[in-house]
Amino acid sequence: MSNALVQMASVSAGIVLEAGFWIVISLLAGGMIHEFLPTARLRAAMHRSGVFGVLGAVGLGALLPICSCGVIPLAVSFYLSGVRLAAVMAFAVATPVINPAAVILSYALLGPQLTLAYVVFGLVAPFLIGYFVEQGSGARMTPVAARLEPCCASGAGSTAQPARTSVAQRFWRALRWGFGELGPTLGLYIGAGAALAGVLAAALPSDWISHYLGASAPFTSLLIVALFGASLYVCAVAHIPLVAALLAAGAGPGAAIVFLVTGAATNLPEFIALQRVFGTRAVLLYVGGLVGLSLLAGTFVNVWLAGYRPLVDPIRSLDWSDLAARLTPVIPEPVAVASALAVTGLIAWGFARWLWRIPSRLKTVHSPGG
């Protein structure tokens, strides 16, 4: 029992420690986007109704080395700044799934064919999911999104020109919105998701990845890998060596692709945060689309690369792995710890605010109109 509790706490703390730096950067960037994006060209590019806006979002996401927790504040800021939902969802999926370091490491350890499948799926899936969600969920504002939206009068929500304010004042307002509004609101959901991810990690057998990646019933194993992978916190770069070792030991290539993409794309903290901001329908379409597409891609890869074993040239593999390591940002320990503490503070603040609002929510429920 105590071992399970320690494991749960360790997994939850590990998520906050690993993602903390990127959550802080994302909140900072989110504040800037919310304050300055209406006057920037980026908004116009991503707000186009055609496919180019969504393609641009996928391209931008594929270049950023941010994990699935870190991307949440950025995606929410884009959405609240008026960027269309298809582009926001495409960006939210593409960013954690694919980045230059992951592609290079995949080429070094998984070989060219599986890397091709990974890149094609990693670029096509976000594009399609963006459209699924936009078409299916409509443009409804959830209460959480509405509460975040009118915060800053000169932000994206308003069409009026802001009063004359200096850049320093706008910068301060961006920080205030990013860390004072968005931070605690999303912190509550990220904290709840991290705690649930800890429970799930403690409940799952420790060898589930090797068990299901090498399972003899291909479709069942693809489904289980997709569902578990989508719930757990998986970083693509860190898990490629594990997948490569399992493939060399006989795992199926389809399950490997499913694990890499669904695992990196989503996790419980992201589900909860996105559900609160974009609504249940949008998140169900998002998860359903991701799992459905990954099953299709996994089945196709299993047929195309039946009996696949990575065929790599040893010296080139070492050189490419070095390049991938150089492209992977290493966050210094003190910075990572300070960021994790800041995120923990935001989680606590969000939780305190949630407790504080319970009486007013109860009053609304018990009032004659409520």
Added chain:
Amino acid sequence: MSEAAPMRRPEQRWRLIAAVLLWLSTTAWAGGGVAAESTWIEHAEGLVAAAKGHADVAQFRQDVETQRERLREIVRQEGPQPTPERRQLHVSMILLNALLKSASDCHQGGRVVCPAQLLRQLDEQVNVVQGQLRAVQG
């Protein structure tokens, strides 16, 4: 005929000595190659034990990098046309090194803290390379 035989004896002796020297140098070179791989695997086992024992992450990262450079030397010395068994061994050693690099990326409070799945895979990969090393030696 009986006179010619003693005349050839010193030549034969030198030939025999040359053959023995050639054989010794070849086996010494081959043994050295396997010895380098064997030593590398022993060090890798030490690193796996360090990961399990929550080693200091900065030192662990340095050791993993040193280990990777040793591996690069081993692979380079082998040349462009290794035997399939040796090539397979080197690929498995590269995978073990990549797993150790992943282990060096999981840390909490300055100590290496790896998920159970990664530790299990490290153990399995050590077994794989040991088996392949025995196949190359045998």
